[in-house]
Amino acid sequence: MTSTSAVRSMHGRFNRLLMRLLKIGIVGTLLLMLAAETFSSSADDRPPMVSWLSWVQVAVSLFVIGVYVWYRPGRKRWIAAAAVASLAMTGLDMVYDQGVRGVGTAELFALGLLMLFAVRHWDAPPGRWVAFATGTAVMLIGFRLFDEELESAAVGGTVLIFMTMTTVIGFGAYLRSMDKLRRETQEEVRQAERLELAREMHDFVAHHVTGMVVLAQAAQVTNTDPKKAFADIEEAGLAALTSMRRMVKMLRNDAEGAGTNPLGDLAQIEDLVERFSREGTDATCFISPELAGNTVAPEIAATAHRVVREALTNVRKHARGATRVRVVVAAASGNGLEVSVRDDGRAARGKLSDSGGGMGLLGLGERIEAVGGQLRAQARPEGGWETAAWLPRESAVPAE
Known part of the structure; x- marks a missing residue:
């Protein structure tokens, strides 16, 4: 049993390490993508870094990537903040056209990952509207990335973004259903444990109380010394209390109960x-x-x-x-x-x-x-x- 626990612990550490390395790889790729998008240019275009608006877009992209890095379940408000910031940046880009290619590819991918979390934690505060706001930000970011003069490229890119977002939504819904199934399974296990503990509690009480009743009945029909009879009943009562304490310690997961099996073992x-x-x-x-x-x-x-x-x-x-x-x-x-x-x-x-x-x-x-x-x-x-x-x-x- 000890070796099994050690294997489980090692497996858990390996999974955490793997997920951490995966996240580092994703963030590193997003940052490299953001840098390449900011400083690169074609023969006929200027690089985005010559425009002040592009640096604002870089700042928004870094903010969205940062939300992805530090996101934890329960921090869905930060997803809402990232979506609102992206929508505001897209609106600003539409108002102030600087004549250079916009920055937003890394932001698009980061928003897609946040969309996954928004769908997975669909009912978490501040509400379901966060998923819709994030989806809108993903769809509208194309105005920054696609040249309006190349209509076919804009349409194709928008369709590609929509298909990718649909896939992300589907995967997020799948994860949400798995989370729900896991919670239901845990609740079933807890219910089974409660029923088992109820049976154990009944057995403890029946065993010790029956002993006290037998001692009391014996004292009434024999010439037992009253002091000894009361002492025996007291000892049986203390044994019952000890068993009850063991059960309560297990229910509370008290560290003091470690090393003693409250349900009994061979030594007991x-x-x-x-x-x-x-x-x-x-x-x-x-x-x-x-x-x-x-x-x-x-x-x-x-x-x-x-x-x-x-x-x-x-x-x-x-x-x-x-x-x-x-x-x-x-x-x-x-x-x-x-x-x-x-x-x-x-x-x-x-x-x-x-x-x-x-x-x-x-x-x-x-x-x-x-x-x-x-x-x-x-x-x-x-x-x-x-x-x-x-x-x-x-x-x-x-x-x-």
Whole structure:
């Protein structure tokens, strides 16, 4: 799992570096294009640099390129400023004809890139009119670039600009749809996580509160020292609070929770069994040494912890007269592990649903199947009940 995280981090850094180099290349090309357009000329024409208006156009082009360089999502107002500046510059060029070729090719390309952002962030403030203003600026910039005397060249250039802008708009709309799909997917993942956390919260509460109820009932029918009974109930309550804090830390992504799996792991199974044993039932736990370390994926360890927790909760609720519970987590064939919880109690009278049971095993089975495992819950021939699960050591669901 650690190597996978390292690969993801390296892949992310490589993508960021690639995008940065691509942006540097685009900006460098635009600046070279602007310089060549400003200082170059044909045999019959003067270079644009001889006109003061051309230097104003250069300044506007640099401003538009700068907006592209420093644009970030949420700064759409700068796109609006670039579009308005370009439109004003085109109007000024139409009023003051200096008799030289206008400057604006680099500005045209930069506006096209800003058009992509304006369409992609269509609903961002200050509004959708920014995309229309940018498109208008792109279409009207041809008055600066094309000689009015060459009508065919002007028409052809305008058509080319229109086709290019249409392509940019289409690509921007595609990116916008992908952003929307990504947000919807993230929301679905968050909803699934919230449902999973709700199930986990229910299991934590059911496990610990059931323990406190059992202790309180035992204190009423036995000659237990009241101080000891209250101390046991207090300890069970503190354990419940600890579990709740772990869950809250995960919800808040608190750095203090780092290093502890709030949903449980193999190391926490021993603590779970030990607390169960202190509540009046002889419970022992064995975890195979070869499962120590990082040989089991975190989600598999959390699932194993949940199997034990659900089984112990069911022992409290439904196993009448249970005196012994054995919990074993051992390596199994097929690069897997087996979690088993066996008791020597008798089944409760009546339907399981009458005492509030049944749904826990159903949810547990769904979770085990989701990671590629199998659940078995059945009565033992020699008496008692067995809850066992085979789990792979690595999740069957590939990491994204």
